[in-house]
Amino acid sequence: MILSVENLWMYYGQVQAxxxxxxxxxxxxxxxxxxxxxxxxxxxxxxxxxxxxxASGKISFKGTSILGKxxxxxxKEGIALVPEGRQVFATxxxxxxxxxxxxxxxxxxxIQQDIEKYCKRFPILGERLxxxxxxxxxxxxxxxxxxxxxxxxxxxxxxxxxxxGLAPVIIKEVYEIIEEIRKEGTTIxxxxxxxxxxxxxxxxxxxxxxxxxxxxxxxxxxxxxDAVRRAYLGV
Amino acid sequence: xxKAALKDFFSKKSTRIFLLAILFAxxxxxxxxxxxxxxxxxxxxxxxxxxxxxxxxxxxxxxxxNLGHAAFWGVGAYITAILxxxxxxxxxxxxxxxxxxxxxxxxxxxxxxxxxxxxFLSLITIAFSYIFLAVVRNWMSVTKGPQGIPxxxxxxxxxxxxSSANAVYFVLFAVAVVSFIVISNxxxxxxxxxxxxxxxxxxxxxxxxIKPAQVKILSFVIGTFFAGLAGALYAAYIGYIGxxxxxxxxxxTIFQMCILGGLGSIPGAVVGTVFFVVMPExxxxxxxxxxxxxxxxxxxxxxxxxxxxxxxxxxxTKDGIQERIKNKLIARKVANVxxxx
Numbered sequence: 132m133i134l135s136v137e138n139l140w141m142y143y144g145q146v147q148a149x150x151x152x153x154x155x156x157x158x159x160x161x162x163x164x165x166x167x168x169x170x171x172x173x174x175x176x177x178x179x180x181x182x183x184x185x186a187s188g189k190i191s192f193k194g195t196s197i198l199g200k201x202x203x204x205x206x207k208e209g210i211a212l213v214p215e216g217r218q219v220f221a222t223x224x225x226x227x228x229x230x231x232x233x234x235x236x237x238x239x240x241x242i243q244q245d246i247e248k249y250c251k252r253f254p255i256l257g258e259r260l261x262x263x264x265x266x267x268x269x270x271x272x273x274x275x276x277x278x279x280x281x282x283x284x285x286x287x288x289x290x291x292x293x294x295x296g297l298a299p300v301i302i303k304e305v306y307e308i309i310e311e312i313r314k315e316g317t318t319i320x321x322x323x324x325x326x327x328x329x330x331x332x333x334x335x336x337x338x339x340x341x342x343x344x345x346x347x348x349x350x351x352x353x354x355x356x357d358a359v360r361r362a363y364l365g366v
Numbered sequence: 367x368x369k370a371a372l373k374d375f376f377s378k379k380s381t382r383i384f385l386l387a388i389l390f391a392x393x394x395x396x397x398x399x400x401x402x403x404x405x406x407x408x409x410x411x412x413x414x415x416x417x418x419x420x421x422x423x424x425x426x427x428x429x430x431x432n433l434g435h436a437a438f439w440g441v442g443a444y445i446t447a448i449l450x451x452x453x454x455x456x457x458x459x460x461x462x463x464x465x466x467x468x469x470x471x472x473x474x475x476x477x478x479x480x481x482x483x484x485x486f487l488s489l490i491t492i493a494f495s496y497i498f499l500a501v502v503r504n505w506m507s508v509t510k511g512p513q514g515i516p517x518x519x520x521x522x523x524x525x526x527x528x529s530s531a532n533a534v535y536f537v538l539f540a541v542a543v544v545s546f547i548v549i550s551n552x553x554x555x556x557x558x559x560x561x562x563x564x565x566x567x568x569x570x571x572x573x574x575x576i577k578p579a580q581v582k583i584l585s586f587v588i589g590t591f592f593a594g595l596a597g598a599l600y601a602a603y604i605g606y607i608g609x610x611x612x613x614x615x616x617x618x619t620i621f622q623m624c625i626l627g628g629l630g631s632i633p634g635a636v637v638g639t640v641f642f643v644v645m646p647e648x649x650x651x652x653x654x655x656x657x658x659x660x661x662x663x664x665x666x667x668x669x670x671x672x673x674x675x676x677x678x679x680x681x682x683t684k685d686g687i688q689e690r691i692k693n694k695l696i697a698r699k700v701a702n703v704x705x706x707x
Contacts (some may be wrong), residue, residue, distance in 0.1 A: 203577050
């Protein structure tokens with residue numbers, strides 16, 4: 132178990148956001164959390180990243196607790212977040228965005244090698260290395276956000292709605308890359324509204340409803356589950 | 367084609383070094399061949415460029431709208447004046463004390479700024495500049511109130527007096543050059559990248575392992591440190607300081623220098639400074655209209671080159687008016703062609 136969240140309770144003031152949530156990810160897995168708007172998906176990721184404080188619960192990474200650590204330290208441990216809506220540094224060049232992604236690293240030589248590697252992996256980034264990130268399309272920015280997160284050499288990547296606001300063709304491309312990233316040994320933990328996509332690439336999935344995990348199954352099983360199909364897949 | 371070649375010429379490193387060398391040589395010879403007024407104007411540019419470069423770090427790189435920079439300048443000037451006239455502290459020590467003391471004040475002011483977005487943060491800095499003036503005007507026993515502090519002895523480093531006009535000129539020149547190099551290197555470093563990342567997107571920066579709060583405070587401390595140094599130099603250069611120099615108006619002028627030069631560019635800060643120091647001198651005959659002329663120029667700038675002269679377009683969301691017209695014309699042509707097909 133590389134990441135484990137146990138009995139997490141979290142409130143925004145009086146409003147309950149997470150209700151006894153327990154999830155985990157094994158090394159090399161793709162785990163998805165499916166939920167509608169406001170179900171608490173982003174809150175879950177923010178809490179894991181140390182950006183929100185839970186009322187109670189445990190969060191551990193590779194067996195040691197990361198609860199209460201700063202985001203900066205959590206990134207150093209090997210967890211990277213690709214935030215919702217991509218959040219690339221719009222006025223900086225693609226190259227500087229990647230450099231910022233490697234902020235916690237000090238091995239300049241290897242950073243340059245990694246940049247070359249990801250320019251090959253994401254050809255669009257190689258072509259636009261000196262271009263301003265804000266001028267790229269949504270899909271290109273999503274690629275950049277993924278590459279930027281990879282620059283910190285994470286053991287596990289948390290993806291917040293990687294399909295948000297993208298055209299179907301681009302979504303397909305993004306998910307292909309997610310699978311490739313997993314093949315190279317990075318565990319993927321993603322939260323999505325786009326249930327069909329997320330279920331078809333992931334190994335296991337959780338269904339999050341109003342801050343509560345209501346189902347936890349193999350993704351295949353969920354894809355064939357009638358209730359899930361009706362509620363999330365629109366069939 | 368010609369335009370591209372010109373652009374190529376200016377972006378070449380050798381060209382830039384050549385131009386810098388000419389500028390450097392010109393500034394070195396200047397005090398020997400020009401009159402007192404020109405010397406004074408260039409000296410003023412040196413002092414103001416410390417201010418605009420500092421404010422560029424805070425506003426242009428980290429994206430914090432600081433409208434109280436003149437007050438930080440004043441803190442440095444008053445620290446120097448009080449130490450030198452009241453306690454006979456040598457200038458070298460007062461100079462350092464001004465830098466560090468102002469940076470500490472900057473640290474204190476920056477802490478409430480962490481909780482606020484740009485617009486509200488600017489209100490805090492405006493409030494600070496008025497608090498500063500109120501304190502200086504009313505704390506008679508220390509600051510001598512509105513009449514100011516006269517009789518500050520001239521710049522003197524480690525016992526060497528720089529009292530002649532030329533000597534002062536070279537001291538200011540040296541400090542400005544060293545500060546330029548230091549600040550440029552900071553902005554080009556990893557920390558500079560972190561500042562810009564925080565400016566562009568705090569959430570994204572946090573996800574990359576950058577600590578936005580730390581970056582903001584540190585950039586504020588750096589910017590105000592140089593304002594403190596500028597204050598020390600100003601106090602010893604003029605020999606007298608009073609509260610009316612360090613007003614909110616001066617802060618806006620400093621910010622205008624940054625905007626004109628181009629937010630996100632340290633050379634831009636210097637270019638903006640040159641303009642706003644030289645402009646009022648050259649149209650002195652139109653003294654009454656000075657503010658108006660500055661305003662009109664700012665308006666034209668926003669229309670034609672919103673990113674500033676040297677700016678990286680960091681803060682401009684739209685193209686200049688000429689580009690927008692060009693784009694519209696192209697769009698119209700395309701529409702016409704499509705109609706005929």
